Amino acid sequence: xxxxxxxxxxxxxxxxxxxxxxxxxxxxxxxxxxxxxxxxxxxxxxxxxxxxxxxxxxxxxxxxxxxxxxxxxxxxxxxxxxxxxxxxxxxxxxxxxxxxxxxxxxxxxxxxxxxxxxxxxxxxxxxxxxxxxxxxxxxxxxxxxxxxxxxxxxxxxxxxxxxxxxxxxxxxxxxxxxxxxxxxxxxxxxxxxxxxxxxxxxxxxxxxxxxxxxxxxxxxxxxxxxx
Amino acid sequence: xxxxxxxxxxxxxxxxxxxxxxxxxxxxxxxxxxxxxxxxxxxxxxxxxxxxxxxxxxxxxxxxxxxxxxxxxxxxxxxxxxxxxxxxxxxxxxxxxxxxxx
Numbered sequence: 280x281x282x283x284x285x286x287x288x289x290x291x292x293x294x295x296x297x298x299x300x301x302x303x304x305x306x307x308x309x310x311x312x313x314x315x316x317x318x319x320x321x322x323x324x325x326x327x328x329x330x331x332x333x334x335x336x337x338x339x340x341x342x343x344x345x346x347x348x349x350x351x352x353x354x355x356x357x358x359x360x361x362x363x364x365x366x367x368x369x370x371x372x373x374x375x376x377x378x379x380x381x382x383x384x385x386x387x388x389x390x391x392x393x394x395x396x397x398x399x400x401x402x403x404x405x406x407x408x409x410x411x412x413x414x415x416x417x418x419x420x421x422x423x424x425x426x427x428x429x430x431x432x433x434x435x436x437x438x439x440x441x442x443x444x445x446x447x448x449x450x451x452x453x454x455x456x457x458x459x460x461x462x463x464x465x466x467x468x469x470x471x472x473x474x475x476x477x478x479x480x481x482x483x484x485x486x487x488x489x490x491x492x493x494x495x496x497x498x499x500x501x502x503x504x505x506x
Numbered sequence: 507x508x509x510x511x512x513x514x515x516x517x518x519x520x521x522x523x524x525x526x527x528x529x530x531x532x533x534x535x536x537x538x539x540x541x542x543x544x545x546x547x548x549x550x551x552x553x554x555x556x557x558x559x560x561x562x563x564x565x566x567x568x569x570x571x572x573x574x575x576x577x578x579x580x581x582x583x584x585x586x587x588x589x590x591x592x593x594x595x596x597x598x599x600x601x602x603x604x605x606x607x608x
Binding site: 285286288290291292293294295296297298299300301302303304305307309310313314317318321322325326327328329331332333335336337339340341342345409416417418419420423427 | 556557558559560561562563564565566567568569570575576577578579580581582584585586588589593596597598600601603604605607608
């Protein structure tokens, strides 16, 4: 993949088609999960959104078999608690841009010196953290977050196991305050996603629930820390 | 007690303008200090907010507006080739094929 020009629509469709063909080549669920995990790893940390985009292209297609195949593979990952994940930094840590010749000293943080904590996050958690928390990436806009999340939920609904297991995982994550990967706001959104998903709401409503969960009116004069 | 006098020479010295007519940005808030020719124009609106390259990737279009269907180009020949390989090799070859398409 070239570093400069974004892939054309045809290239995206071809890559998504090849992904599905690779998954379909063997019946073994472990093999299929290995393909997904290897793909996300080979794309690398910066290109994890491309991994998500390829899932999105399958979700946008008319190929119901492909959607089921992909969703079942994610279900396998959920059963193994081994989702193909992307890394986001926690607590506002940044990374040193590797393709910039000049930079501001202010762009450096503890992350540059090797102390940046990185969390490997599954697709839904990645989108949510990217949207809500300070990471090495510029925050994901609400519209893109809503659309990408709805697409992902719609795709995963093609597997009964994925539809059951992913909300369970998100609900468990939302209750875990100790591990430190998620802020309070993120936990609230993950819980909202889990509730709406488990309630069988359509994908757009699940994504909208995540957006709406952040619009709780606070009493006047309250100061809320996003921790 | 210092013996240095408090009457410092005025800066810039008369007849010497080290800034060459330029002023600091903060000076623009003070009336009368902006260059007389009004050569510095401030933009009326801030530039568009930065979008993460990853977000741009998520928003890449994969379909033309005039496409009737949205079928994925499944590569049956590739699928057959991968099926002949053992699984470890098929994972490598399959991912190589995907990345080659991009």
